[in-house]
Amino acid sequence: MQFKLEAQDAGxxxxxxxxxTDHGTIETPIFMPVGTAASVKAIHQRELKxxxxxxxxxxNTYHLYLRPGLSVLEQAGGLHKFNGWDRxxxxxxxxxxxxxxxxxxxxxxxGVTFKSHIDGSKHIFTPEGVMDIQRTIGAxxxxxxxxxxxxxxxYEYARKSMDMTHRWLKRCISRFDSTxxxxxxxxxxxxIVQGSTYxxxxxxxxxxxxxxxxxxxxxxxxxVGEPAEDMYEMTELVCDIxxxxxxxxxxxxxxxxxxxxxxxxxxxxxxxxMPTRNGRNGMIFTTQGIVNIRNEKWKNDFSPxxxxxxxxVSSFYTKAYIRHLFISEEILGMQIASLQNLSxxxxxxxxARQKIKEGTFAAWKTQTIKQVMQRL
Ligand code: GUN
Numbered sequence: 001m002q003f004k005l006e007a008q009d010a011g012x013x014x015x016x017x018x019x020x021t022d023h024g025t026i027e028t029p030i031f032m033p034v035g036t037a038a039s040v041k042a043i044h045q046r047e048l049k050x051x052x053x054x055x056x057x058x059x060n061t062y063h064l065y066l067r068p069g070l071s072v073l074e075q076a077g078g079l080h081k082f083n084g085w086d087r088x089x090x091x092x093x094x095x096x097x098x099x100x101x102x103x104x105x106x107x108x109x110x111g112v113t114f115k116s117h118i119d120g121s122k123h124i125f126t127p128e129g130v131m132d133i134q135r136t137i138g139a140x141x142x143x144x145x146x147x148x149x150x151x152x153x154x155y156e157y158a159r160k161s162m163d164m165t166h167r168w169l170k171r172c173i174s175r176f177d178s179t180x181x182x183x184x185x186x187x188x189x190x191x192i193v194q195g196s197t198y199x200x201x202x203x204x205x206x207x208x209x210x211x212x213x214x215x216x217x218x219x220x221x222x223x224v225g226e227p228a229e230d231m232y233e234m235t236e237l238v239c240d241i242x243x244x245x246x247x248x249x250x251x252x253x254x255x256x257x258x259x260x261x262x263x264x265x266x267x268x269x270x271x272x273x274m275p276t277r278n279g280r281n282g283m284i285f286t287t288q289g290i291v292n293i294r295n296e297k298w299k300n301d302f303s304p305x306x307x308x309x310x311x312x313v314s315s316f317y318t319k320a321y322i323r324h325l326f327i328s329e330e331i332l333g334m335q336i337a338s339l340q341n342l343s344x345x346x347x348x349x350x351x352a353r354q355k356i357k358e359g360t361f362a363a364w365k366t367q368t369i370k371q372v373m374q375r376l
Contacts, residue, residue: 001019001020001021001140001141001186001188001215001216002018002019002020002215003017003018003019003020003215003216003245003246003247004017004018004020005017005244005245006018006357007356007357007359008356009264009355009356009359009361009362010359010362011359011361011362011363012263012264012265012361012362012365013236013239013264013265013266014029014263014264014266014352014356014361014362015028015029015244015266015268015356016028016029016353016356016357017247017268019088019216019247019268021088021140021141021185021186021188022140022185022186023080023086023087023088023089023140023185024055024086024087024088025055026055026056026088027055027350027353028247028268028269028353029259029263029267029268029269029270029349029352029353029356030055030056030268030269030270030349031259031270031271031272031345031346031348031349032054032056032057032058032090032269032270032271033048033052033054033057033058033271033275033276033342033345034057034058034271034272034273034276035057035058035059035083035085035089036058036059036060036063036273037060037063037064037067038059038064038068038079038082038083039083040054040057040276040338040342041276041277041280041338042276042279042280042331042334042335042338042339043276043335043338043339043342045083045084045085047339048085048342049087051311051312051313051339051343052311052339052342052343052346053343053346053350054087054342054346055087055088056087056088056089056090056140056141057085057087057088057089057090058089058090058091058092058271059079059089059090059091059092059137059139060091060092060094060097061091061092061093061094061097061125061130061133061134061137061143062092062094062097062098062125063097064079064091064133064137065094065123065133066116066117066118066123067118068082070133070136073136073137073138074136074182077138077183078136078137078138078182078183079091079137079138079139080138080183081183088140088141089137089138089139089140089141090139090140090141090142090143090249090271091134091137091139091141091142091143092143092251093130093134093142093143093144093145093146094125094130094133094145095130095143095144095145095146095147095148095192095220096148096220096251096252098112098114098125099112099147099148099150101114101115101117104117107147107164109164109167110124110126111124111125111126111127111129111145112124112125125145126145126171127144127145127168127169127171127172127175128171128172128175130145130172131145131172131175131176131179131189132175132179134187135179135180135181135182135187136182138181138182138183138185138187139187140185140186140187140188141187141188141189141190141216142176142187142188142189142190143189143190143192143218144165144168144169144172144173144189144190144191144192144218145168145172146165146168146169146192146194146220147161147164147165147168147194148194148220148221148224149161149162149194149196149221149224150224150225151196151197151224151225151226152197152225152226153196153197155196155198155201158194158195158196158198158201159198159201161194161196162194162195162196162201162204162205165192165194165205166205166208169191169192169208169209169212172189172191173189173191173212173214176189188214188215188216189214189215190214190215190216190217190218190249191209191212191214191217191218192209192217192218192219192220192251193205193206193209193217193218193219193220193221193238193242194220194221195221195234196221197226197230197234199233199234199237202234202237202238203237203241205238206237206238206241206242207241209242210241210242210243214246215246215247216246216247216248216249216269217242217243217246217247217248217249218248218249218250218251219234219235219238219239219248219249219250219251219267220251220252222234222235222250222251222252222253223251223252223253223254223258223272224252228257228258228261231253231254231258232261232262232265235250235262235265235267236265236266239265239266239267240266244266247268247269248266248267248268248269249267249268249269249270249271250262250267250269250270251271252271252272253267253270253271253272254270254272254274255274255373256285256344256345256348256368256369256372256373257369257372257373259345259348259349260348260352260365260368260369261365261369263349263352263356263361263365264361264362264365270349274341275338275341275342275344275345276338276341276342278341279334279337279338279340279341279342280334280337280338282294282326282333282337283337283341284305284322284337284340284341285340285341285344285345285372286305286306286308286309286314286340286344286372286376287306287308287309287344287347287371287372288306288307288308288371288372288376289371289372289373289374289375289376290372290373290374290375290376291305291319291376292375293319293322293323293326293333293337294323294326294327295323298319298320298322298323299320299323300320301318301319301320301323302318302319302320303318303319304316304317304318304319305317305318305319305322305336305340306340306344309340309343309344309347311339311340311343312339313336313339313340313343314340314343317336322336322337344372348368348372351364351368352364352365
């Protein structure tokens with residue numbers, strides 16, 4: 001993998017760059033649609049490519065390991081062959097999903113034992129095992145195995161957890177560096193900064209992560225319920241320490257406003273379930289603002305969903321029709337909303353990239369947040 005920094009904004013710390021992988025180039029800043037279980041929910045691969053113009057999608061180690069399982073993925077020749085997505089894929093390590101199974105998991109130095117949410121069967125994830133699984137999935141970008149601390153989290157727990165995440169990282173690195181990709185293209189490993197909302201821990205973690213000198217770095221443990229101001233403060237502190245010549249990935253973030261603020265602080269990559277999950281619940285992001293499509297207000301509104309986007313669903317369907325689909329529980333409603341929301345997120349980061357290159361990002365950001373976050 002390679003990263004080329006193309007431009008830096010004059011009025012903020014925003015950057016535009018290019019990440020090159022064996023499955024193609026990614027223009028940053030970028031939003032990565034979440035495809036947890038080998039599918040971006042309710043979206044065809046063709047739509048991802050042609051309508052949404054997604055450049056990279058996520059997969060998840062925890063879900064893929066449980067279903068379809070490693071044997072199927074290996075026989076398919078990896079996840080790209082299995083789901084037909086031939087552009088880059090990043091897999092999260094399961095270090096987040098496993099923790100959200102609180103009650104059915106135990107964290108020890110060796111790793112995490114947990115019970116499957118599907119059939120209750122017992123499993124263990126270790127740093128080494130999670131590297132091997134991501135080798136078998138064949139992700140272009142693999143994530144280190146970490147513990148994402150909850151919020152709030154007391155200082156002592158956050159410190160001990162961060163230290164363990166660092167020891168786990170060392171184990172991930174030894175396993176990664178002593179194994180080969182299985183499918184003939186290269187893979188890379190991103191470590192993850194932790195440290196909860198404590199400045200000294202975040203600083204120590206960012207320094208430790210930077211020293212590992214990997215090809216890209218991630219910031220975890222944020223967007224877990226802390227105030228947005230804390231998330232921005234931690235992100236800024238960490239970005240100022242992580243190397244400038246490598247991509248920075250803020251995990252699990254966020255709203256359109258969170259993403260634009262993250263970009264302003266020097267983040268290059270984002271992922272979040274919000275556009276697809278909220279879309280399936282009838283919350284639709286548009287260039288004009290946020291639409292709750294179930295609202296009575298749209299019953300007789302025959303204007304296009306989003307005249308500000310030139311994609312198919314944005315201009316073809318009316319709000320009244322989409323509202324009808326949601327009220328009648330027609331699955332097409334969820335498909336349209338997911339497609340619109342992802343198109344909007346990709347358009348937003350594409351525009352941000354353009355503004356960074358033009359040197360007008362900071363003013364554009366303030367104006368855009370005001371517009372796109374208003375409730376219509
Ligand atoms: N997704 C969102 N936050 C996190 C995190 O802290 N760790 C991992 N592995 N995934 C995440």
